[in-house]
Amino acid sequence: xxxxxxxxxxxxxxxxxxxxxxxxxxxxxxxxxxxxxxxxxxxxxxxxxxxxxxxxxxxxxxxxxxxxxxxxxxxxxxxxxxxxxxxxxxxxxxxxxxxxxxxxxxxxxxxxxxxxxxxxxxxxxxxxxxxxxxxxxxxxxxxxxxxxxxxxxxxxxxxxxxxxxxxxxxxxxxxxxxxxxxxxxxxxxxxxxxxxxxxxxxxxxxxxxxxxxxxxxxxxxxxxxxxxxxxxxxxxxxxxxxxxxxxxxxxxxxxxxxxxxxxxxxxxxxxxxxxxxxxxxxxxxxxxxxxxxxxxxxxxxxxxxxxxxxxxxxxxxxxxxxxxxxxxxxxxxxxxxxxxxxxxxxxxxxxxxxxxxxxxxxxxxxxx
Numbered sequence: 001x002x003x004x005x006x007x008x009x010x011x012x013x014x015x016x017x018x019x020x021x022x023x024x025x026x027x028x029x030x031x032x033x034x035x036x037x038x039x040x041x042x043x044x045x046x047x048x049x050x051x052x053x054x055x056x057x058x059x060x061x062x063x064x065x066x067x068x069x070x071x072x073x074x075x076x077x078x079x080x081x082x083x084x085x086x087x088x089x090x091x092x093x094x095x096x097x098x099x100x101x102x103x104x105x106x107x108x109x110x111x112x113x114x115x116x117x118x119x120x121x122x123x124x125x126x127x128x129x130x131x132x133x134x135x136x137x138x139x140x141x142x143x144x145x146x147x148x149x150x151x152x153x154x155x156x157x158x159x160x161x162x163x164x165x166x167x168x169x170x171x172x173x174x175x176x177x178x179x180x181x182x183x184x185x186x187x188x189x190x191x192x193x194x195x196x197x198x199x200x201x202x203x204x205x206x207x208x209x210x211x212x213x214x215x216x217x218x219x220x221x222x223x224x225x226x227x228x229x230x231x232x233x234x235x236x237x238x239x240x241x242x243x244x245x246x247x248x249x250x251x252x253x254x255x256x257x258x259x260x261x262x263x264x265x266x267x268x269x270x271x272x273x274x275x276x277x278x279x280x281x282x283x284x285x286x287x288x289x290x291x292x293x294x295x296x297x298x299x300x301x302x303x304x305x306x307x308x309x310x311x312x313x314x315x316x317x318x319x320x321x322x323x324x325x326x327x328x329x330x331x332x333x334x335x336x337x338x339x340x341x342x343x344x345x346x347x348x349x350x351x352x353x354x355x356x357x358x359x360x361x362x363x364x365x366x367x368x
Contacts (some may be wrong), residue, residue: 048086051080083123088131107146113209152194172214232256235343239328243321266275273310277346292335297324
């Protein structure tokens with residue numbers, strides 16, 4: 001008796017000649033049900049939450065965070081972008097799954113780059129700031145658990161992890177012409193180890209590892225965090241009025257990822273200031289000294305300092321002191337374009353506010 005054809009060899013069922021008609025029908029029903037399940041699983045592989053629920057309802061997966069984490073960790077045929085989105089959700093059960101998922105990674109005796117390679121290959125970083133924060137926080141906790149004593153705190157591991165991710169882009173994105181040196185990488189990470197410096201040899205080894213081999217990013221469609229900084233919504237020269245000292249200074253502004261950055265020179269890789277656009281508003285303003293002005297401000301809070309940070313000349317990261325940011329564009333047309341783009345970028349959950357706050361926190365632990 002020839003086999004009944006299915007989508008793969010595992011679905012072929014051979015009917016012995018002595019089976020009754022009823023037994024044959026039961027086997028045929030089993031085969032059809034299996035094929036339906038396979039088709040549904042294939043259809044739901046990009047919809048992780050729905051797919052997990054389907055498997056649970058059909059007794060193919062236990063409804064525990066450990067079993068679901070194992071299922072996602074194996075990732076057979078699953079969309080890794082969808083895995084990242086699911087793991088980053090703020091629902092309490094999803095957070096438990098995330099931590100169970102991270103526990104499946106063994107980082108003992110791996111340097112931070114090696115651990116990141118393993119971690120970032122098991123899913124794809126989502127684009128939402130809060131999701132990224134939860135996932136990288138869980139990674140930092142797990143790495144420090146596996147490598148006790150390497151860093152003073154998980155905050156240090158968290159900040160350095162993002163520095164490595166951004167270094168990967170700076171060194172290997174062809175759009176970045178001015179490649180950072182190892183000295184610049186060491187300099188940008190001064191003071192992040194609870195106010196102290198990490199060993200220079202450690203930072204040099206991390207730099208060389210990324211320089212020699214970039215991260216492999218699954219399903220790279222260009223939407224991941226490591227590319228956003230170099231595909232800005234808008235960039236150009238503007239004049240900015242100082243906070244305490246009311247002088248106008250020319251700065252290179254970059255608008256990306258719901259934040260406004262300003263640099264002293266276009267070749268700088270570390271911004272002089274970061275202005276998260278959370279809960280801000282923008283308006284045109286007349287200024288007797290400069291044309292084409294607009295302001296960023298907090299509505300209904302006239303005297304409240306805007307949440308922002310800047311880098312002093314000696315490299316210290318400090319909180320900004322602006323209650324408003326007054327900016328002058330070269331032409332009326334550029335003013336209109338900047339205002340339009342900034343309005344579109346204003347959000348309630350910018351990623352870089354969290355990263356800037358975390359970096360400031362670890363830089364000044366000893367002082368505060």
